[in-house]
Structure formats: structure tokens, C-alpha cells
Amino acid sequence: MPNERFVKGRNSQQGSNLIIDLHCHTTHSDGSLxxxxxxxxxxxxxxxxxxxxxxxxxxxxxxxxxxxxxxxYDLKLVSGVExxxxxxxxxxxxxxxxxxxxxxxxxxxxxxxxTRRQQRIDAIVEKLxxxxxxxxxxxxxxxxxxxxxxxxxxxxxxxxxxxxFDRFIGKGNFAYVRPQWCSIGHAxxxxxxxxxxxxxxHPHAYQLxxxxxxxxxxxxxxxxLDAIEVSIGQQTLGQRSALAEFAHDFELKASQGSDxxxxxxxxxxxxxxxxxxxxxxxxxxxxx
Numbered sequence: 001m002p003n004e005r006f007v008k009g010r011n012s013q014q015g016s017n018l019i020i021d022l023h024c025h026t027t028h029s030d031g032s033l034x035x036x037x038x039x040x041x042x043x044x045x046x047x048x049x050x051x052x053x054x055x056x057x058x059x060x061x062x063x064x065x066x067x068x069x070x071x072x073y074d075l076k077l078v079s080g081v082e083x084x085x086x087x088x089x090x091x092x093x094x095x096x097x098x099x100x101x102x103x104x105x106x107x108x109x110x111x112x113x114x115t116r117r118q119q120r121i122d123a124i125v126e127k128l129x130x131x132x133x134x135x136x137x138x139x140x141x142x143x144x145x146x147x148x149x150x151x152x153x154x155x156x157x158x159x160x161x162x163x164x165f166d167r168f169i170g171k172g173n174f175a176y177v178r179p180q181w182c183s184i185g186h187a188x189x190x191x192x193x194x195x196x197x198x199x200x201x202h203p204h205a206y207q208l209x210x211x212x213x214x215x216x217x218x219x220x221x222x223x224x225l226d227a228i229e230v231s232i233g234q235q236t237l238g239q240r241s242a243l244a245e246f247a248h249d250f251e252l253k254a255s256q257g258s259d260x261x262x263x264x265x266x267x268x269x270x271x272x273x274x275x276x277x278x279x280x281x282x283x284x285x286x287x288x
Contacts, residue, residue, distance in 0.1 A: 018048035019270045020283060022078060022097055023201065023229065023257020029054035029082075030146040032262035035063040041263070043073045047270040049283065051080035051097055051257070053201075056113040057142045058101035078286075081106075082201060083187040084113065084179065087216065090206055091179060094187040095229070097255070098286060099196025106194040109182060114142055116180045124148055127175040128168065133157060145169050185223040197226040197282055199255045203246070204232075204239050213246070221250050227282040231256035231275050233267045244276040254279035 025031030026038050033041065035052070042050045052060045061079050068075050079101045085092045099106065121143045125135055128148075135151040137143050149164035158164045168175045188198040200220055203213060217228065230243040231254070247254045256273045275281055 019046050019273070020049040020256060021047050021258050021260070021270045021273060022049070022051040022080065022199075022255050022282075023053050023082070023095060023232075024050070024260040024269060025054055025082075026052060026060045028057055028060045029142050030144040030261060035060045036067045038260075038269070039064055039067045039071070039073065039075070042269045043071070043075055045268065045270045047075065049076045049078060050269070051078040051095075053080035053082040053095050053097075053257070055082050055142055055144060056084055056110055056117060057081070058106075058110065059142075061101050078283075079196070081110070081191075083109070083191075084117075084181040085184045085187050086179060086181040087184050087219075088212075090208070090216075091181065092184060092206060092216065093201040094184060094191070094225075095199040095201045095255070095257075096187075096191035096194070096196045097199060097282065099191055099194035101194070103194035106190045109186065109190040113182065117142060117144070120177050120179055121145070121148065123177045124169055124175050127177065131174070133168070133175075184220055184225075188220070188224045192224060197253075198224065199282065200225060200228040201257075202229055202232055202259060203243055204235065217246055217250050217252070221252065225252060227253035227255045229257060230254040230279055231273045233258035233260070233272050241276065244279050247279055253282040253284070255282045 026033055026035050052064055054060055058081050064077050068077055078098050081096045083094045083096060085094055121137060128135055135148055137147050148169055149161040152158050152164040152168060153161055158167060167173060170176060191198045208216060228243060228247050230247055231240055254275050256275055258267055258269055258271060258273065260267060260269050
């Protein structure tokens with residue numbers, strides 16, 4: 001991919017000893033940090049290459065470029081997005097990396113996704129209201145179920161975000177609304193038309209059996225999938241090794257990312273990210 005899609009700060013590094021984080025979120029979706037706050041944290045953590053991958057929108061990319069340049073940070077920014085997809089009754093996420101985020105094909109898909117997302121949020125809010133549970137979503141970014149869960153915590157219906165999903169808005173509960181996301185093939189096609197690489201995000205998060213995970217990766221490969229996330233901030237070494245084997249078996253490249261949403265002792269930008277030696281990194285061609 002063309003190197004001009006990077007924002008280069010002073011004394012930019014090249015090579016394999018970079019701290020690379022290709023999956024994180026800001027307040028433009030369900031993250032808790034603004035774009036400048038996230039960029040400042042990445043710089044403080046020594047991150048060398050960063051991709052902001054907000055859900056179904058790229059609003060933070062230009063803002064991040066500007067902040068990096070104004071701050072003269074030693075940080076390369078990769079354009080990114082996390083697209084929500086529907087496959088075999090599962091919500092699957094495909095990360096797009098190093099693409100032209102303003103490409104018409106990608107922008108058309110993002111607009112459709114954002115419309116569907118808003119419709120889903122409105123339907124969930126309506127279902128909650130039918131049980132006299134009233135929430136208001138005031139978010140400058142793209143609304144997500146996490147924003148509803150936060151409201152349920154703030155209003156005292158539950159004491160933790162996960163309980164909001166378990167009791168109200170998660171699958172199988174009265175306020176759950178099935179999403180109407182695009183197909184994996186559609187997401188990959190839009191990413192490729194924008195000149196980017198398509199990555200299966202956090203494969204173990206979908207709680208699929210090995211048989212079903214192989215089916216997912218195999219079908220993704222047939223649709224043009226370029227890579228899978230092998231190294232994730234919060235995983236066991238066994239999980240990382242298993243994902244490396246999947247990448248090898250399906251001849252896919254490997255990506256890595258913290259999936260950072262908010263500061264915590266368990267997950268942070270650039271932390272605990274390292275690909276097994278046998279993996280072919282997705283960024284290999286980016287530094288040529």
C-alpha cells in the first residue's frame with residue numbers, strides 16, 4: 001500500500017521493532033477518549049504505528065492526522081475502520097486498514113451502515129420505553145448499544161455495562177434488536193475498492209467452535225479476506241498460537257491490535273502485542 005497514507009512524525013522509525021496497534025476506538029464510536037486524547041496516549045505509550053478503527057465511520061482519521069502533525073509526534077497513522085457484518089446469525093467485524101477513507105464505494109457503505117445503526121438504536125430505545133425504561137442517547141459520534149448500556153448504568157437500572165446487555169439489550173432479551181448489517185463480502189469489496197486491506201477482527205470474540213471459525217475464515221478467504229487479527233491485547237498465549245495456525249493454514253497475513261476502548265489495567269494502547277515469528281505481518285509492504 002502507498003506509504004503516503006501514513007502521517008510521518010519526526011525521526012520516524014522503520015523495521016520490525018515498532019510498537020504497532022491497528023485496532024482502537026474513540027468517542028466517534030464506543031471509545032471513551034477523544035481523538036486527541038487517544039493520540040496523546042498512544043504517543044506516551046511509545047506506539048509507532050496506529051490505526052483508529054471506529055465502528056462504521058472514519059470521522060476520526062482526519063482529526064488524528066491534524067493532531068499528529070500539529071504536535072509533531074513520532075507516530076505513523078494508518079487509516080482504519082471497523083465494519084459490522086452479518087454472517088450465519090453472528091455479528092462479525094471486519095477491519096479495513098490503509099485505505100482511502102474518502103473513496104466513494106467505502107463512503108456509500110458507511111452511510112448505509114450508519115443509517116441502519118441509528119434505526120437499530122431507535123428501535124432498542126423504543127422497546128425499553130415500552131417497559132417504562134427511558135434513555136436518551138446524546139452522542140456526537142456513531143451511536144452504539146454501549147451508549148444505551150452506559151445510560152442504563154447511569155440511571156441505576158444496572159451497576160455494570162455488561163449487566164445491561166445480559167438483562168436488557170443483549171441477544172435473547174426483550175430489548176434486543178437484530179442488526180441489519182452488510183455481508184462480509186460487501187465489506188471486503190468496499191475496503192478493496194478503497195485500496196485497503198481487510199482483516200477479520202478478534203476471531204475468538206465470536207465464541208465460535210473451531211469448526212465454525214474455520215468455516216468463517218475459509219469463506220472470508222474466498223471473499224478476498226487479507227488477514228486475521230492474531231495478536232490482541234487481552235488473550236492467552238494458546239489463543240494467539242491457535243490464530244497464528246489459522247493464518248498459516250489459510251495463507252492469510254496477520255494483524256494485531258489492542259481493541260482499546262478506555263484506559264484500564266487489562267488493556268492499553270500498544271501493550272501485549274507481538275506476532276508469532278511464523279506470521280506474515282499485514283504491514284510488511286507498508287514500509288517498503
